[in-house]
Amino acid sequence: MREIAKLAATSLGLMTALVLPSVATSPADEGSIWSRADEATDTMQVGREGDAHAGNTGPGKSTSGQSQDRYLRADATACLTFDDLEAVQAITTAPGACPQNTTEAQITPACDGTRLHALWVQRLRKDGTYANPEQLTDDQCITPTDLTTQARHAFRTLHIPTPTATLQATPPLLVNIHYPAYTTATPHDRDTTLLGIPLTIRAEPTRYTWDFDDPHSTSNTLTTTDPGHPWHPGDPTPDTTWIGHTYTRLGTPDTDPHTHTDTHGNVYRTHITPTLTTTWQGRYRIQGTSTWTTIPDTLTTTSTTTPLTITEARTHLVCQDLHGNRTC
Structure with missing residues (x-):
């Protein structure tokens, strides 16, 4: 999946959409419990000190004025523009949703348990804007042993x-x-x-x-x-x-x-x-x-x-x- 993400970032006309799950989590601890993300955007903003805050607070700012990165769990499907998590929210992956002259590819690994979507992050730049999303982990298959x-x-x-x-x-x-x-x-x-x-x-x-x-x-x-x-x-x-x-x-x-x-x-x-x-x-x-x-x-x-x-x-x-x- 990382190879697809890299190809999307470097190839002309190839862009990526996301199928959004309901929960965003921390990259530091895949088993940790995080707050429910904002209902509108389903993104998670994480402070530099590691504290979590959900919601829309404007580019790069929390309610306390602290700078934050944004994390998201999503399934990767090569499709539309992949330049900002905010823009991704409105994109659907229904059949025929991808425009002409774009490449569509979705990886769904075989899984005997529960599939956990890949983890993405948008890093905060010094100017207060967000960099392109980076894929931190692949999709994961959560088995009963993992849950136990x-x-x-x-x-x-x-x-x-x-x-x-x-x-x-x-x-x-x-x-x-x-x-x-x-x-x-x-x-x-x-x-x-x-x-x-x-x-x-x-x-x-x-x-x-x-x-x-x-x-x-x-x-x-x-x-x-x-x-x-x-x-x-x-x-x-x-x-x-x-x-x-x-x-x-x-x-x-x-x-x-x-x-x-x-x-x-x-x-x-x-x-x-x-x-x-x-x-x-x-x-x-x-x-x-x-x-x-x-x-x-x-x-x-x-x-x-x-x-x-x-x-x-x-x-x-x-x-x-x-x-x-x-x-x-």
Whole structure:
């Protein structure tokens, strides 16, 4: 394709038209995400420092007065005048559009994936005008492997809101009662464009590891694929089939950390803070399709519950009933 572009620039009467795609990108990073170009011209202006700005701001000037080059992704077809990207916008490549005595040639490489148009640039001259467009890259065939590589990078930089983790109980907790544990983790999506292709990157919660901060239990941790669910009035009493935990011991007062006895002889363990580590599997799909492709990476988030206090229910012999009548 570069040979055709050179021929167009040097041969009399041979000029080039462009079939415009919807996205322009940076030459520095073919996988980077750039803003949508101006709707009217579909060109991208890039500052000398590398920042992007889309739109019409007059020859060689940005909205801040900074000089800019212009980038464009387009399919090359030898046809009409190829002296300025602005003039190219109005040219069509419909059959018969090329005038007489001009040469028409279009290169469409075989591609099993998605074809990405060639990248062009117009350099800004010192006088504020633009030089002839230069072809920086050929058309590229974007394969699923290419997309997965870029999707992995996008997934690794994805910000996932930390889900809420709850151990459902009315404080203080009591030993030997099973308390439900659950989380609000749900799939997190981000729409983006990679290699000129609109994608949805998804982080999906797939594994939950609970640490119940219970050094006196042999089942202090629990790993499951079930996010758990809260108890509601009318539900059966939670048991060990529920995602949750049963605290069985308080520890030795004044020996084990945070275990102490109050003035009435009641034993408490305080500052119990269960934590949840959620593992998120990466996936992506091309927008407009229903097929998700797994990204071979995972991310984790860590959630903590509110600090809890646990004690034990003690029996006491009393000499009056609920109405205050003496019974002994």
